[in-house]
Amino acid sequence: MKVVLLAGGVGGARFTRGLRDLGRAEDLGLDLTVVVNTGDDLWLDALRVCPDLDTVMYTLGGVIGEQGWGRADESSRVTAELHAYGLGWDWFTLGDLDLGTHLARTELLRSGLPLSAVTARLCERWRPGATLLPMSDDEVETWVEVEADGDVTTIHFEEWWVRHRAALPARRFVQRGVAGARPAPGVLEAVAEADLVLLPPSNPVVSIGTILGVPGIRDAVRGAAAPVVGVSPIIGGAPVRGMADACLTAIGVETAARTVAEHYGARSAGGMLDGWLVDDTDAADVHAIREAGIEARALPLLMSDQAATAAIARAALDLGRELAASRTRR
Numbered sequence: 001m002k003v004v005l006l007a008g009g010v011g012g013a014r015f016t017r018g019l020r021d022l023g024r025a026e027d028l029g030l031d032l033t034v035v036v037n038t039g040d041d042l043w044l045d046a047l048r049v050c051p052d053l054d055t056v057m058y059t060l061g062g063v064i065g066e067q068g069w070g071r072a073d074e075s076s077r078v079t080a081e082l083h084a085y086g087l088g089w090d091w092f093t094l095g096d097l098d099l100g101t102h103l104a105r106t107e108l109l110r111s112g113l114p115l116s117a118v119t120a121r122l123c124e125r126w127r128p129g130a131t132l133l134p135m136s137d138d139e140v141e142t143w144v145e146v147e148a149d150g151d152v153t154t155i156h157f158e159e160w161w162v163r164h165r166a167a168l169p170a171r172r173f174v175q176r177g178v179a180g181a182r183p184a185p186g187v188l189e190a191v192a193e194a195d196l197v198l199l200p201p202s203n204p205v206v207s208i209g210t211i212l213g214v215p216g217i218r219d220a221v222r223g224a225a226a227p228v229v230g231v232s233p234i235i236g237g238a239p240v241r242g243m244a245d246a247c248l249t250a251i252g253v254e255t256a257a258r259t260v261a262e263h264y265g266a267r268s269a270g271g272m273l274d275g276w277l278v279d280d281t282d283a284a285d286v287h288a289i290r291e292a293g294i295e296a297r298a299l300p301l302l303m304s305d306q307a308a309t310a311a312i313a314r315a316a317l318d319l320g321r322e323l324a325a326s327r328t329r330r
Contacts, residue, residue, distance in 0.1 A: 008207025018309030039210035061126025266293030
């Protein structure tokens with residue numbers, strides 16, 4: 001079974017790990033391709049840093065840090081030295097082991113390899129059990145227009161997210177380079193050949209939304225022969241992790257499982273979704289989501305441990321199979 005996931009960082013990585021492990025434990029024959037957001041990427045200290053790609057790679061490779069990003073058993077001596085020279089961002093620490101990845105990526109990029117080929121090269125070491133594809137080989141960066149002390153300015157997404165913890169109200173998100181970007185090799189083909197397309201519990205605005213902003217990807221998902229099933233990143237009116245509520249507020253979407261489903265829209269009405277999983281606390285929204293043309297199921301969605309994550313992954317697979325079977329019967 002070929003499964004394509006559109007993923008951001010921590011939530012997408014953890015869900016993918018749970019799905020991969022479920023497939024291995026039950027011998028489901030899952031062939032996973034993860035299309036990863038690169039809108040958070042940036043140049044820092046002369047290195048190309050790809051936060052979401054690295055989070056997915058490290059998580060699937062078993063070396064993710066306890067905080068959900070960076071490497072386990074990390075130190076930060078090099079970053080401390082750079083800060084002592086007045087370089088870098090003093091609120092943004094790259095660990096020494098993590099810097100090794102950024103150095104390798106930058107050297108390979110400067111040798112002429114595209115990001116997709118570089119990612120494949122890096123994954124040879126970690127053997128993630130899935131094919132990781134950047135959404136595009138072209139540089140796309142998310143910037144945030146904010147108002148501070150009466151002035152309007154634009155800052156990189158990582159500064160807004162990490163330094164300010166999204167506390168500065170965002171006026172809008174600016175996706176630099178996205179209009180001219182092309183899907184990375186293999187992205188459109190993977191979606192076209194998929195048996196199931198999944199939207200894990202990643203940020204719907206600046207993670208999955210950025211992937212869908214690359215010309216051609218949204219149309220590919222809308223036109224996919226496979227069912228498209230999403231997992232809500234919102235439980236009981238609050239993000240599972242991070243500050244997705246601040247992102248949703250910036251685009252005028254209420255922070256709720258139902259409104260995020262409506263934001264993606266039903267494929268039957270030109271949107272993205274055939275199915276949507278919500279948490280038990282949002283079970284009252286199932287009827288409204290179905291009325292909007294999206295089949296919905298309610299179950300516990302907190303990825304608290306391996307068993308809980310496996311149950312969510314299984315529910316997504318089951319819903320996808322049900323939707324595929326219903327298409328066949330028509």
